[in-house]
Each structure stands twice: as C-alpha cells, then as structure tokens.
Amino acid sequence: MKAEYFRNRVAQIFWNGDNSLQFKNLRYLPRWVVVAIDLLLVVISFYFSFLIVDNIASTFYNVLSIYQQATFIILVYVASFFTFSTYSGLIRHSTFVDIFKIVVACSSAMLVLIAVNYSYYFVYGEKVFLMPFLIVNMTISFIALLSFRLFVKRVYSFVSQNKRKSYNVLIVGVNDDSIALAEALSTSKNQNFNLVGFISFKKDHQRIKILGKPIIKYGSTFYDRIAPMKVTGLIIAGSQLSIKQKNELVDKALANDLKIFNVPDITQWTDKEDVTSKIKEIQIEDLLERDAIHLEDSQISNYLKNRNVLITGGAGSIGSEIVRQVSCYQPKCILILDQAESPLYDLELELKEKFPNISYQVVLADVRRKDRLEHLFRANDISVVFHAAAYKHVPMIEKNPREAVCVNILGTVNLADLSVAYGIDRFVMISTDKAVNPTNVMGASKRAAEIYVQSLQQKADGETKFITTRFGNVLGSNGSVIPYFKKQIESGGPVTVTHQDIIRYFMTIPEACQLVLQAGTMGKGGEIFVFDMGKPVKIMDLAERMIKLSGFKPYEDIDIKIIGLRPGEKLFEELLSNTSTAMPTHHQKIMIAKDDPLCYEDVLNHIIEIASAAQQENEVYVVSKIKQLVPEFISKNSVFELLDKNVNL
Known part of the structure; x- marks a missing residue:
C-alpha cells in the first residue's frame, strides 16, 4: 500500500502537479538537451575512468596533459554521437535500434582514438593514450549512456502508469x-x-x-x-x-x-x-435496435451518375452526409449551397482529400435570395436537387417564427419554383416527423413546405418530380440530444430531461441519408416517403444508459433532472397524420404517406399571406396565418396556444 501511495503521489507531482515540471506537457526531450546530457555523461565517464586507471597504471603518457586528453576524447565522442544520430529517437521509447546506435558510436569513437594513438606512435615513437584507459572509458561511457535512456524510459512508464488506465x-x-x-x-x-x-x-x-x-x-x-x-x-x-x-x-x-x-x-x-x-x-449509437439497410445502388447510380446535383444546407449534419454519399456515385458535379461560411470551408477541405476526382462547386448563398438562386440554376445544368436547408431547433424557432417562414417556407418555395422553371428532373425535400400534427412553429413551417411542393406537383406542367422524405431525430446531428447529454455527463451533470415519459424515434445520419437517396429513386412525384424508424426510445432510459456507459451510476454519480417540456415540444412524435394512410413500397424500410394534395392556387394564396405577415413585427399574426394553411397545427406549451382558443392577442 505504501508503494502504491508513493507511486501515485510521485505521478501527481510530476504529471499533474501545480509546479513547473508537469511532464505531461513535454512531448519529448529536445535534441539539444539529449546531446548536453550525453556530453555530461562522457565527461563524468572520463573522470571515473581516470580514477580507475590511475590506481592500476604507474603514469599516463605526457604527450598531452590530462585536460587536453579529456578535451580530445570528449570531442571525438560528441562527433561520433552526431555521426550516428544517437540523440534523434524519443528517449522514452528507446528500442534495440537506439541501443545499437550507442554501441556503434562508442566503438567508433574508441577506434578513432586507437587510430590516432598508433598513428602518432608510428610517426613520433610515442603513444598519446593508455590502451587500458580507452577500454575502461568506452565501457563506462556506454554503460552511462545506456543507463540514462533506460532510466528515462522507466520513469516515463512509472509516471504515466497513473494516467493511463489498464x-x-x-x-x-x-x-x-x-x-x-x-x-x-x-x-x-x-x-x-x-x-x-x-x-x-x-x-x-x-x-x-x-x-x-x-x-x-x-x-x-x-x-x-x-x-x-x-x-x-x-x-x-x-x-x-x-x-x-x-x-x-x-x-x-x-x-x-x-x-x-x-x-x-x-x-x-x-x-x-x-x-x-x-x-x-x-457508444449509445451502437446499441440502437436497428437492422442494416440494404440499398439498390444501381437505381441510385442511374439518376446521379454524370449529373449535376445541387444540395442545399450542404454544410449541415444531414446535408454534408448527403454530399459524401452522392460523391460515391460519380456525379458530374456537386453544387454545395449553404450560408454557414466556416462549416462550408471545412467540408470543402475534407472533400478535396477524400474525393479528389469529384468536381465540386461550393456556393455561399442563402435560400431566401431568389435572385442568387436563379443565377445558380441558370449557370448550371442541374438535374437533381436535395433540399436540406432549414431552421430546425424547436425552441429557437418558437421564439422566431418569422425566420421559419423566410427559410423553411419561402426558401422552399424559391427552390421549388426554380426547379420547375429550369426543368429539374428530381427535387427531393428533407422534412421531419415534427411536421405531422405539428405542435410547434418549426414543424408547422415544414408541413407548410410539404403542402406547397405537393400542390406544385399537381399544378406543374413540367417534368419535375417533387419527392418529400420524412424522418425523426438523427443521432449526432447538430443540436441532437445525445451530444448534449454527453457534454452534461463530461461536466459532471446533471443530465436534464424535459419529461420522464417523453419518447423519440432515432436513426443515424448515414442511415437517414441512405434512405433519402433510395427514396429519390422511387418517387413518381408528389409522394411523402416515411422511413421505418425502428422502436421509439424513452429519453429517460437513454439518459440512464449513457451515464452507465460513461462509467457512472445514475442518480448517485450523475443526477438526472426533469426540467419540463420546452415550448412547442410534445411527448411523442408521429410519422403519419390522422388523415394519412401508409402504403408499402418495394423497400421494406420506406413507406408512402398518402395525403390528398391541396389546390395550388389556394396554397399559393396562403403562402402570399404568410409571407406578407412575416414582413410585419407581429409574431402572433404570422403564426395565425400558418395555422390557416396547416389547420392541424395545435400549439403546445407555447404562447401561441391562445390562437387555438380564438383569444385575441
């Protein structure tokens, strides 16, 4: 126990201590330090060699004084160290190769000294160094240099053992x-x-x-x-x-x-x-009860290969994964549109490294600006649009409904209208299960966008196929619950859950995007494809399991607190509305939600009124107009609940 305490205490002082040593911040000893220590060891070796030989020999040769001999021998050894790079390796990871370098360096130094010794003897008839001294000096030097490296390696292993758990x-x-x-x-x-x-x-x-x-x-x-x-x-x-x-x-x-x-x-x-x-x-993602998805790659390849593909929201968690997956099908060019500058730049660097043979066009733009989008459509022969650009955080959008109108609704209108005008083959819209019987502005705005593209499909004379895909929460996406829980656990808790009975559907980002690509091959126009999300997960169970996976005990090491439902949040999400029916497809994980589309002219009039309301400062008025287009939108835990009770605000 004392030995264990001593080891831990030494590790704390030298590894995590508040002193200036803090060895964990030193990645390796600088080379000049290694050379300086080796030089010091050679000097010490010379001194001890001199003491030993002085006791067994009558006298040293007088060609050079003892200080001159020391200087000469040390210079030869240092030259040998540089010649064979004995200082170049990481001392804490010394191997047989490093030991062999020391052997060669010391032996070479001795051979040079012997050569000098006998060369001088043949010319002048006198020797410079005693041979026993050279042998003893080389032996002590080698032992000192080797011991130094073994000592550093042992100390590093000893100290770091406390940090690295086995x-x-x-x-x-x-x-x-x-x-x-x-x-x-x-x-x-x-x-x-x-x-x-x-x-x-x-x-x-x-x-x-x-x-x-x-x-x-x-x-x-x-x-x-x-x-x-x-x-x-x-x-x-x-x-x-x-x-x-x-x-x-x-x-x-x-x-x-x-x-x-x-x-x-x-x-x-x-x-x-x-x-x-x-x-x-x-990770918790590894434990989702889901079977592997099998794609029909030939169908996906047929509509993506050698085509120009536009992906909006391309720097987001869903959009960027769609970019990566589309890149595997040899498109002619991928146009990646997003208004987030830094994530867009990071994605561009990643794609250049992973897919050097694919042509990319990175577009910094906003889906709210139709003139900017039209220039993009005019300049490029786009065949397929994946529309993933959207505001998606429920509490944030509940406070800013006008922004939801401008991006989620009008942004979709801009892209959909341009797709018809420029003869785009397929328009695949990424929607959400929150659009089903929405209880918040975000879900209602996505439902309004669904209604518009469905009505446009009925009205459009062109060949554009409008396809909507609808799925639930995506693991690892920006703002999703699992990264949030991980941060809370890492900071010591508590983990916050909005309600003890709240449940959600989950799927991984790659899984969701695979199904989006597959649904894009199946659509004939106007469908809403719903994905099999597996079993719903109780968020309380999810929190408890994540705490256990992190090595802690729920409610003891990490507490879980119930904080109440957020504005617009409901206990469970649905994939189908009360008026929808589900129809199977040839892919077992994809169904079609059958909804009767509304008249395009009626929908357009609603959209115009919503857009006009968004230009005003009255948020309640904006939401009231959305509710007229989406009558199943019943607000929950929100200030907008009064609209459903016909109360004047």
Missing part, C-alpha cells in the same frame, strides 16, 4: 476477428488492454486455449466464473452479435461494473495503425 479484458466470440484482435493485442506497444480470455456463446471449451488464454462459456454463472480473473472490460470484435444480443450483453456487463469496448471488422484495419487505437468505448 483493463483486464475478455474478447467476445471465438472467430477470425476475435483471434486477430487477440494477436494484435499481444504484439501492440500500447498496453492499455491485458487479454485474459475469450467468451464463447455456443459451448464450453474448458480444455481448449487460444494464444494460451482460456475460453469461457457465456451463461447464468458467467460473471461468477470470471470474478477471480479480475476482469474489468469486454471487447466486442466486429459484427458477430445481433443488436439484440449486443444490448443484452451490454446491460448485464454494466450491471457488473464492466467497461464495454467495440472494435470494427478486421477488414477495416490497416497495417499502419496500432489496432488498439481502433478499440473504442461502446
């Missing part, structure tokens, strides 16, 4: 991925994971070992059997488990205070990377 782990499964991972762990330089065995789900392999490690059957007595092994974590390799199996395993492991890690399929590993860098703590 896990005794079991690898889930006995297959190629699991065995490959075990082999990688046994040869890895990163010793964060100590393999103690494997988990089998099929049968007991008590007499069989892999790489010298036991195989333990997973069953009712599993956790009792592994208790003596002091297991602290499980690693799930590849995709060998179904989502249901993975969830069951994770829940029981968390209940037994074990960490859960994920590592991708062996096909995603590269020779350049340390495999342990691929081992990540399992």
Whole structure:
C-alpha cells in the first residue's frame, strides 16, 4: 500500500502537479538537451575512468596533459554521437535500434582514438593514450549512456502508469476477428488492454486455449466464473452479435461494473495503425435496435451518375452526409449551397482529400435570395436537387417564427419554383416527423413546405418530380440530444430531461441519408416517403444508459433532472397524420404517406399571406396565418396556444 501511495503521489507531482515540471506537457526531450546530457555523461565517464586507471597504471603518457586528453576524447565522442544520430529517437521509447546506435558510436569513437594513438606512435615513437584507459572509458561511457535512456524510459512508464488506465479484458466470440484482435493485442506497444480470455456463446471449451488464454462459456454463472480473473472490460470484435444480443450483453456487463469496448471488422484495419487505437468505448449509437439497410445502388447510380446535383444546407449534419454519399456515385458535379461560411470551408477541405476526382462547386448563398438562386440554376445544368436547408431547433424557432417562414417556407418555395422553371428532373425535400400534427412553429413551417411542393406537383406542367422524405431525430446531428447529454455527463451533470415519459424515434445520419437517396429513386412525384424508424426510445432510459456507459451510476454519480417540456415540444412524435394512410413500397424500410394534395392556387394564396405577415413585427399574426394553411397545427406549451382558443392577442 505504501508503494502504491508513493507511486501515485510521485505521478501527481510530476504529471499533474501545480509546479513547473508537469511532464505531461513535454512531448519529448529536445535534441539539444539529449546531446548536453550525453556530453555530461562522457565527461563524468572520463573522470571515473581516470580514477580507475590511475590506481592500476604507474603514469599516463605526457604527450598531452590530462585536460587536453579529456578535451580530445570528449570531442571525438560528441562527433561520433552526431555521426550516428544517437540523440534523434524519443528517449522514452528507446528500442534495440537506439541501443545499437550507442554501441556503434562508442566503438567508433574508441577506434578513432586507437587510430590516432598508433598513428602518432608510428610517426613520433610515442603513444598519446593508455590502451587500458580507452577500454575502461568506452565501457563506462556506454554503460552511462545506456543507463540514462533506460532510466528515462522507466520513469516515463512509472509516471504515466497513473494516467493511463489498464483493463483486464475478455474478447467476445471465438472467430477470425476475435483471434486477430487477440494477436494484435499481444504484439501492440500500447498496453492499455491485458487479454485474459475469450467468451464463447455456443459451448464450453474448458480444455481448449487460444494464444494460451482460456475460453469461457457465456451463461447464468458467467460473471461468477470470471470474478477471480479480475476482469474489468469486454471487447466486442466486429459484427458477430445481433443488436439484440449486443444490448443484452451490454446491460448485464454494466450491471457488473464492466467497461464495454467495440472494435470494427478486421477488414477495416490497416497495417499502419496500432489496432488498439481502433478499440473504442461502446457508444449509445451502437446499441440502437436497428437492422442494416440494404440499398439498390444501381437505381441510385442511374439518376446521379454524370449529373449535376445541387444540395442545399450542404454544410449541415444531414446535408454534408448527403454530399459524401452522392460523391460515391460519380456525379458530374456537386453544387454545395449553404450560408454557414466556416462549416462550408471545412467540408470543402475534407472533400478535396477524400474525393479528389469529384468536381465540386461550393456556393455561399442563402435560400431566401431568389435572385442568387436563379443565377445558380441558370449557370448550371442541374438535374437533381436535395433540399436540406432549414431552421430546425424547436425552441429557437418558437421564439422566431418569422425566420421559419423566410427559410423553411419561402426558401422552399424559391427552390421549388426554380426547379420547375429550369426543368429539374428530381427535387427531393428533407422534412421531419415534427411536421405531422405539428405542435410547434418549426414543424408547422415544414408541413407548410410539404403542402406547397405537393400542390406544385399537381399544378406543374413540367417534368419535375417533387419527392418529400420524412424522418425523426438523427443521432449526432447538430443540436441532437445525445451530444448534449454527453457534454452534461463530461461536466459532471446533471443530465436534464424535459419529461420522464417523453419518447423519440432515432436513426443515424448515414442511415437517414441512405434512405433519402433510395427514396429519390422511387418517387413518381408528389409522394411523402416515411422511413421505418425502428422502436421509439424513452429519453429517460437513454439518459440512464449513457451515464452507465460513461462509467457512472445514475442518480448517485450523475443526477438526472426533469426540467419540463420546452415550448412547442410534445411527448411523442408521429410519422403519419390522422388523415394519412401508409402504403408499402418495394423497400421494406420506406413507406408512402398518402395525403390528398391541396389546390395550388389556394396554397399559393396562403403562402402570399404568410409571407406578407412575416414582413410585419407581429409574431402572433404570422403564426395565425400558418395555422390557416396547416389547420392541424395545435400549439403546445407555447404562447401561441391562445390562437387555438380564438383569444385575441
């Protein structure tokens, strides 16, 4: 216990202390420091060599004084260090190669000194250095230089041990991925994971070992059997488990205070990377009960290959993923439109690196400016439009309904009208489940946009196919609940949930965008495609599980607080309205919400009134006009509830 306390205390002082040392801020010793220390060691070695030899030899040669000999020998050693770059490696990661360099440098220095010694002897008949002295000096110098490097390496390992947590782990499964991972762990330089065995789900392999490690059957007595092994974590390799199996395993492991890690399929590993860098703590996104999506790539390729594609909101979380996925289908050019300058620039840099052979046109523009959009349509032969630009944060839009009108409604009107005017083949609009029986301004504005493009499809004489896609919350998107919870957990809590019974549908960003591309191939015009969102998730359960996955106990280490529903928020989202019917498609995860479109002229008159209201300062008047176009819009937990009671505000 005393040794452990001493180690932790030393680590605290030298690694995390409030003194000037703070070794964690030093990535490596500068080369000049290494050279200076080596020089000092050579000087010390000379001194001790002199003391030793002076006791066994009658006298040193007098050609050079002892100080001149010291200067000459030190210069030869330093020259040898520079010649063989003994200072170039990271001292804390010294290897056999570094030791070999020291051996060669010291041996070379001695050979040079011997050559000088005998050259002088053959010319002048006298020697400069005693041979026993040179041998003793080289030996002591080598030992000193080697000891210095071993000392630094040991100290670094000793101090950093407190910072780097090590896990005794079991690898889930006995297959190629699991065995490959075990082999990688046994040869890895990163010793964060100590393999103690494997988990089998099929049968007991008590007499069989892999790489010298036991195989333990997973069953009712599993956790009792592994208790003596002091297991602290499980690693799930590849995709060998179904989502249901993975969830069951994770829940029981968390209940037994074990960490859960994920590592991708062996096909995603590269020779350049340390495999342990691929081992990540399992995330809540990995535990969604969802099956893999299978795309019909040939159909998607047919309408994207060699075509100019416009993606609005292209720098956002959904838009940027659509850009990445469209890039895989060899379009002629992708026009990426967004008003967010910095994210747009970052995306451009990413695309140049990942897709160097694809032509991109980055457009800094606002969907509210029809003149700017028209110039874009006129200058480019656009075939497909993916419209993802929108304001989407419910509480923010509830406070700023005029902005929702200008962007979500009128921005869509601008793009839809131009698509008809310029003969665009397909217009795919990204909508939301909040547009169904909306209780907030954001959802109502998206529903108004849906109504407009549907009515335009009925009226339009051109060939433009207007297709609407509707899905729920997207994991990892800007402002979504999971990144928000993660920040709260990292800061020590509390995690805030608006209502204990609130539920939401979730899907991942890539998954949502895959279905958007697939729906774009299926539309004949005027449809609203609804995606299978899987099982709804109770947000309270989500918060508790995320806290457990982070290694904490809900309500003890991290508290959860109920803060009440936000303006416009409802307990559950719907994918179909009360008047809609769902029709299946040939893709099992995509359905068609059948709504009767409204007359274009009536819709246009409503849009004109809404746009006119948005030019005024009265927010309530704006919302009242939206409610006339979207009569199912019933406000919840909002100041606009009074409109539904016919109260004059």
